[in-house]
Amino acid sequence: MSRLQRGTERDTRMGFRTERRDCSASVPQGLLKAARKSGQLNLSGRNLSEVPQCVWRINVDIPEEANQNLSFSATERWWDQTDLTKLIISNNKLQSLTDDLRLLPALTVLDIHDNQLTSLPSAIRELENLQKLNVSHNKLKLLPEEITSLRNLKGLYLQHNELTCIPEGFEQLFNLEDLDLSNNHLTTVPVSFSYLFNLVRLNLSSNQLKNLPAEIGGMKKLKHLDCNSNLLETIPLELAGMESLELLYLQRNKLRFLPAFPSCKLLKELHVGENQIEMLGAEHLKHLNSILVLDLRDNKLKSVPDEITLLQSLERLDLSNNDISSLPYSLGKLHLKLLALEGNPMRTIRREIINKGTQEVLKYLRSKIKDDGPSQSDSVIETAMTLPSECRVNVHAIITLKILDYSDKQTTLIPDEVFDAVKSNIITSVNFSKNQLCEIPKRILELKDMASDVNLSFNKLSFISLELCMLQKLTFLDLRNNFLNSLPEEMQSLIRLQTINLSFNRFKILPEVLYHIPTLETILISNNQVGSVDPEKLKTMGNLITLDLQNNDLLQIPPELGNCVNLRTLLLDGNPFRVPRAAILMKGTAAILEYLRGRIPT
The missing domain is CATH 3.80.10.10 (Ribonuclease Inhibitor)
Structure with missing residues (x-):
């Protein structure tokens, strides 16, 4: 049956006039004409709230040119032209798709990312030729069971939705090679996933998974597994038997132990940072x-x-x-x-x-x-002396290593005897970490002409005292895991400070004073609530090499940040921005900066 006959049989009233009425404003006729020849139609970023009927019926209705001209050249023989195989309608305002989707059975690619879809029509099962489906960055809460009928699907992209579960029969998508379920609300992974034998890449990051099924080890072709930012406490031993695995991401979980990897002979990158190992x-x-990369930070x-x-x-x-x-x-x-x-x-x-x-x-x-x-x-010998307060001070560390160490005591105050033990010795490092300090001891000022390294991490500090700001030789300052939400402007006087660690605090912006410390080479401020940075001020920090902004609240990354060409390490994972995409972030700092520079308005 000819295409003209099919169209007449479905609806004799549908023709050029309806096409013009539906599409003249949103889809130019020239675009439709080109799509009939190429089999590809791109309607990305056209502010569409619905898909015009003429798009669904592009291969059904008689086109405008057929009603205007009865003589056709070889290139204009519309009845010989290609069925639509690729449809891109991303970055619009679509809230739903109709069952008219079935009118495009030849589609191999359907890209509808960055819309407002809450569901997919059941007619999607009729797209039997579909190989790539991108529904990322929408508002899907459930997937229709009919999606399991897409047996030719190779790439399925569902990241940044609101999915809480995977439909039964998902294992029927046995041709899947690339599956992205990141940034959803999944609490479990179906055991049936093990039947996805051809899967090469699986992204489960930023969900609420507490465990992985042992059967996951059955994915013998899997090369890339991303489980970052979940609630995993253990990893099944079977995972260590995945012979093809090359990239494994387990950052930001609750792991206390690592399994051995006896069968992962091809593993090139293992990322297990921000756990409890x-x-x-x-x-x-x-x-x-x-192994090329081992991340244990x-x-x-x-x-x-x-x-x-x-x-x-x-x-x-x-x-x-x-x-x-x-x-x-x-x-x-x-x-x-x-x-x-x-x-x-x-x-x-x-x-x-x-x-x-x-x-x-x-x-x-x-x-x-x-x-x-x-x-x-010449490692440290734990020599200690007992002071009247019965606190223990490592005298050997003071005398030979120049370290004043009173860490992991869970104390609310540093006893005076600790400072008294310094006597006339030179101290370059101070370690008061893992205590219950609510304020910095005032006697730290006695070390202002000596201390270059101060560790106050894992305490309960909510403010920084002026005494700390007077340590003129300070080059390294560790304040992670406290209750800080601001830094005093007096910290500008730390004219030798090179590294500051503010991770796991309560900052909502990058502290203003940091922009005014030109010697800073490393700023670590991950796992806070930072919502913005000033790229122009960062650009003036000529010595800044490392900036860690992971796991904050950055809704957008200013393109001008790309001008900070001195940065060698820029970490942005775990923020709610949409661009740059994860694929860009994975390429590293140079690629991120180049991408951002390309987005600067001219």
């Missing part, structure tokens, strides 16, 4: 022969095993914000491009060496390797 052992490392690690040297391919190792006091000297044998150590109470490596960067740290570690193998003989 307390131990890293040889069993966790010995099978990671291909913001955990509770106290040590790094000598077996770290088994990771001969490792290029990036992030140990920031743990409780590591020393490193195995053999680590210097690795060919790392990045070794991040900020926020650790390092006792065997001087702060000035760490501040010089990765290669200087590796060089230092290599210099300490003895002929008979690695030695940690």
Whole structure:
């Protein structure tokens, strides 16, 4: 049956006049004519509140040119032209789609991201040729069961919706290769997911998952698994048997332990930052022969095993914000491009060496390797003296390492005896972390001409006292995990400050005073409520290399931030903005800055 006959059989009244009435304002005739030839129609960003009838009926109705001209050239033979295979109606104001969707059975690509859809029509089951469906950034609460009829679907993008569950029979989508369910409200993953044998990429990040089914290990082709920002407390052992896995993201969960990865011979990146992992052992490392990136930042690690040297391919190792006091000297044998150590109470490596960067740290570690193998003989000896108040002060650390350490005591006040123990010794580092301090001890002022490294993390500070602002030699300041929402302008006097860690506090904006500390190289302010930054002021900070804004409330990223070309590390994950997309963020800082610069209005 010819296309003309089909159209007449469905509705003899539908023709050029109706097409013109429905579409003249929103869809130019030239666009429809081109779509009939190419099989592709892009209606993105046209402020549409509904899809015009002529779009659904583009392959059914007689086009305008057929009513105006009875002689057709070879290129204008409309009845020989292509059925619509690709329809893009993203970035509009659509609240629903009608069952007229069935009039486009040849569609292989349907892109309706960034609309206001709350549901999909049941007629979607008739799009049997569909290979890619993008319904991301809508308001879907449920998926119709009919979606499981799309057996040729290879890419399904459902991120940034309001889904709470997955329909029964989802495993029938056995040709799926790419599935994105991130930023929804899912609490469980169906066991049936294990039948998605062809899945290569699965994104489950930013949901409310407390566990993963053991059957997930059956996805033998899976290369990329993203479970960031969930509530996972454990990882099924079966996950370690996924032979094709190359990228594994488990950041921002509640993991306390890591499984071994005996079968993940191809694993290139393992991201487990911002968890509660307390131990890293040889069993966790010995099978990671291909690992390039190992992210362990913001955990509770106290040590790094000598077996770290088994990771001969490792290029990036992030140990920031743990409780590591020393490193195995053999680590210097690795060919790392990045070794991040900020926020650790390092006792065997001087702060000035760490501040010089990765290669200087590796060089230092290599210099300490003895002929008979690695030695940690000059690690800290826990020598202590008992003071009248029965508090314990590490005198050895004061005398030999120049550290005043009174951490993890859960005290509300630092006893005077702690400061008295300093006597005439030089102190460069102060560690009062993991206590219950509501204010900074005033006697810290006694160290103003000495202290370059101060750690006040994991306390209950709600304000910063002026005494701290007078530590003229301060280069590193750790204030993470407190109750801070502002910083005093007097902090401008910290003219040597290079690194400040404000993560896990209550800041709603990037503190104004930070813009006025030109020596700052690293600002860590993740896991706050920051809603805006000033790109023009950031641009004036010529020494700023690292800016961590993860897990804040940034609704938009100003394009002018792309002009901050000195930034080597810009971290933006976990914010509610829509652009840049996750695909851009994954490419790294240089790609993000280039993308932002391209969006600056000219």
